[in-house]
Amino acid sequence: MSLLLTNVGSLVTNDPAQGSGGLLGLVQDAAVVVEHGTIAWVGPAAAAPATDERFDAEGRALLPGFVDSHAHLVFAGDRTAEFNARMSGQAYTAGGIRTTVAATRAATDTELDANLARFVGEALRQGTTTIECKSGYGLTVEDEARALRIAAAHTPETTYLGAHVVAPEYADDPAGYVDLVTGEMLDACAPHARWVDVFCENGAFDGDQARAILTAGAKRGLIPRVHANQLSYGPGVQLAVELGAASADHCTHLTDADVAALASGDTVATLLPGAEFSTRAPYPDARRLIDAGATVALSTDCNPGSSFTSSMAFCVAVAVREMGMTPDEAVHAATVGGARALRRTDVGRITVGARADLLLLDAPSHVHLAYRPGVPLTAAVWRAGVREV
């Protein structure tokens, strides 16, 4: 069964060779053919081939489904009071994670799975067709492995984050916790994970600990990604680049050497403006990274403590308003940028052979994602060619 989506007013292909060129490879008055879950043809509507089915986009904008490469969705409990207190003047520290750890440990598998399904569905309804999911609220061998097992039922992009914070049982023995994370916990988690991550930050793990954790994960076939330079300057970004991590995430406090390292390597700088929004912190400087030549991704960092949004459109709007990105750059970062951060070439673009992950906006242009902040613009979503919304 082949499907023609035609009368697309403005198509974001993310292939600069297409259409009018530029970063997004925009094609006006476009059409797309989907076959067997993948893109079979892209071009001007007037030249589209015959198909079994036809969908009229009525002049609206079509773009690749968002690729959210950073989320923490296996958790239980509620931190409304903490957010309320922070917005009433308290400072954010990494320690609030332990509140969620206690609630997550106490939850059943069924409860955690239902929570995760709810957030993945919520993201999908807002156009996110690929989502990464980390562990990190269990912090025991059994609870971390359980989180990844549950996550793997919803996405192939699962990340072992036993090194989110030091488990409360090891408060007086952080070295012992690193031994657990690089030993028995890694053994239990590696079969369910694609990635290994560490929160490299004051109050979490220092550079030496992060190096040990990422190196141990890499030896088990997990690819590193790093929570780096979020709350302060530190070694995270340099470590990520040195170890060939797919992504350095947050990148809020960067020296010139950090920016140069990101620009010279393959490590994507993943910016998470929801975290700065929700902690009233200064935003990362996307303009500086892009001008230096770094690849930038935008993601939600959806988690109950520091960024409880699943909206990639919100991140696009904030990135344009507060981080020096053009609307084209922000949409690029939220789609193909996220795909690069996950080392995926089959998503984040609308090109022949790519997975048919499509977001139809209730708007004539992708620019409306920033131009109309807070307005629900999802008209339809297809994932692997299947209409989901």
Ligand SMILES: [Zn+2]
């Ligand atoms: Zn995070």
